[in-house]
Amino acid sequence: MELFVQSVISGVLLGGLYAAIGVGLSLVFGIMGLTNIAHGSFMILGSFFVMVFSRQLAGSIVLALAVTLAVMAAVGALTQGALINRVLDKGAEPALLVTFGIAIVVQNILQLIFGADFKSISSPFASVNVVSTKWVVISGEYLVNFLISAALIFILHFIIRKTWLGRSIRAASGNVTAAELMGVNTKRTYIYAMCLALVSGSVGGMLVGQTFGFYSYSGMSYLIIAFGVVVIGGMGSIVGTLIGGVILGVAQLLGAYFFGPGMQIFIGYLTLLVILTLKPRGLLSSMVRK
């Protein structure tokens, strides 16, 4: 029984981290209908930046993250402006292949520079337990991950719903022609969206770097988690991503609880597929596209 309660609590908190990994992807899909295969690699790029900057900035994670976010926003603008914008209107498959190409290039350049060693970002909360009873343990790290993710999602939700930027993003994601007639520069809006996606992705990257550690090629294994979270939440739905993350996290841990540790990941995928069969557009699909 303790294990059941513990599994649910850990699953929910882990789900918060999954949501942080996926939310940028959801944004990019909802706005420009792009299946961004490079998202995972960009996330790991963010992890590397945080690691490097925190070494140079006297170990301050907050400062390192701030610098990383600025750099990643620039990377996003460059990628979107120079590469992805040029193929977006040519159909889904060319854009898919371009993001594949970017993913491969990014992860191999990272390996060339940083080598193949295991990397991690030290976390001040790693060995702090918030609740530590005989029944239930809540680790500070998981709780902080969840809170940061929730904050990230709230901020993104606020940006999309309440700001000028969000209005033009929503306009561009609805009807491209109408938006352009109304004076919205859709390509520029896409650039902003990609910046936001990479910024949120690097927050996810930092959390992953602290919680699990990473290699240059880890991006692909987190990408499938990101996709899973985003599709059950409903692509383009920011809040749906959080729900999707929690569902996946709890499904995995309860899968291990009921069927043994070997089934943990499998039950996670199975749950995703069952939900998608019942709700083929995800649970909360606010921005309907295609």
Place this chain on the structure above:
Amino acid sequence: MKGNRKKRLLAAALCAILVFALAACGSSGGAPASTDTPADGGSAAAPAAAGKGEIVIGFAAPLTGPLAIFMGPTPWVENICLDAINNAMGGIEIDGAKIPVRVVYADTESDSNKAMEVATKLVTDDKVDILVGAWTPVGTNPISAVAERYEVPAFVFGAPEESWMEGGPYHWAAGMNFNYDLLCTDVVAMWDKLDTNKKVGYVFDTDVDGTTGREVYNSLLDGTGYEVFDPGAYTIGTTDYTSIISKLKDADCDIITADMITPDFATFWKQCRQYGYIPKVCTINKGMHYEADVEGLDSNGGDGITFSSLWDKNFPFSSPLLGLSCTEIADKWQSENEGYYPYSIGYDVAMYDILYDALGRAGTLEKGAVLQALLDTDIETVFGGLSFNENQCMQVPAVATQWLPGAEFAFEKTVVSSVTFPAIPSHDPVIIPAATQD
């Protein structure tokens, strides 16, 4: 009508181009593009114009991807070994004339499909004299298959003998591998030296090492007073180990034996401590071979964990080619590179020792003779005396070793049990310090 004919002609031309493209890539096989090697050691000696004029070793290696960590010291070892062979010794005598050795690399990308593809390219395009493949069954097994298919001598290393032999028996492939039975025997001998409740918890993934480890430990521990607790195998890439940890904690296991890749273990071990479960002994195979891995565990978590080391600077052996002892090789590496010496140096040096010796005895590049000379090998190298058993495999040591805080580096390793290779000196292990703090 005219436009139509034009189109047809163009179509025919297109068709012809396709055929020629294929034919062209066939003929280009004869004149391969210049091949870069990560290190320049081989280029010191100019290749002779007549005949082949050089010995080509084709190394299908995981230069990128998850297994690339094994390749860290390879260019450095290649430099010093090829320098010794080509410059100090003046090459290897083949058909009466001394010719230099060159190593051609091909990147397997840590993927068994690519490993086969690049090994085939090395054999058919680069026409290598010996094929070398390395690190885990992903590296050794497909390359051995290529050797059998094209009938070229191959030397593969760095995988458990048991899983390499799944693809055997081999005729053209020879291996330099550790044996799981011996590895586990040493680990159990190490546990015997420690004061525990003799309850052993398994944390094995479903990969070949994990499944082999479970079988071997089960048979070794049967009737020895150890009690085994198995929460079930997990899948590589699992991010949360709540279920396994609470079962091990409930079973009150003082000993954990795990077979996990580095990121999985780092996550697992951190979560163990978050759940307040610190066993007295944690033996982790596969994931904690490098000092960087151990340092990557947060808040000093690496203190006292044990693993099976495949090479150590305190091995009382030396390399005949380099004329250096194990300690001297490791110190040389540390003085010329950053960080603690990686154990894969031992394997790389032994490979050059063995190939230099075998090619010298063969005296020819005829494939059957090279293979025979290789199989006749009986050499003293950085692993001690090595020769091939009936599986065409050299068994190299895998001795129980412990990571402890060091003087020069954050962690340094000490051999703590070597009953299977008694020539190697060993110390007494200690219980994980954090386990005794409360």
Place this chain on the structure above:
Amino acid sequence: MGQRFWNIKTLCIVAAVAVLAFLPRYGSDYAVNIGILVFLYMSLGQMWNLLGGFAGLASLGQQIFVGLGGYTLALVTQEYGMGIAASFGIAVGVSVVFAYVISFPIFKMSGVYFTIGSWIVSEAILVFFRNWKFVHYDAGYNITAAYKIPMGALYLGALAIGVGSIALVYAVLRSKMGLALMAMRDNESAAEVRGVRLYRTKLFCFLISSAYTAVTGVVLYLNIAYVKPGAAFSIDWTVCMVFIAVIGGLGTIEGPIIGAVIYVILRQYLYNFPGISMIILGSVAVAIILLAPKGIMGAIRGRFGVELFSVRRRVDERLE
């Protein structure tokens, strides 16, 4: 009729196949090896193109069927000691049944949801195989029966697979269903209004493509001779299919041929630059798409209007 059948194009194609069939006689081992890879990868590309280029099913899960083919071969030869030939039939059976079963959930999804849903299915299968005792968990198999296959025979098998894939796609597109596919590709809702049974047509394409991908998988693993879940069900297979289909030209039969030749030769050339080969490969893919978003065949068609395999029906040539 006879004149139409034996036109220049057909003759060229027959001649090309005949020339290629004799490659093992005059070509080096390396040429034979490259030929094998080109034909097999082309077959993978053709089958992905049938889905992504014609049926509007951009799948990221076709590696399932490569893996099923490889595992069928391994189990048939290593566990049951049957001949290699048996694995082709079993692979077709297994993959058709499996494709049919997973079509229920994943055909409910459309567009990008289908793309990602198919990838999730494939990851689930990968994890399942890693935990399945029947297939030795994650340990995989050495297909020792494949060590001693003469490369000439393997080459002819690969050639047959490659030519067969072209013939299959051509036959599908020239059939009544091909018309429906064209209509769907151009405008899905309009096609449905005009009576095209979308679901059935897509399902049929999915089954054909999956079965033939599995057959190709069998031959691929005859060549590789070592099958492991992580490699057999790797997304890399589908990445290479997408590369071949999109670089060559999506929605054309010639595209995957060109794409496969480029992909295989480029990879072989890049093996000479270990460590940075993937960076170059990725950059080349991006560059080609930026220069020719419709792929190489798309660009050629746009400029010259040439088609080697015309799937268009002409009303009557005399009318021109």
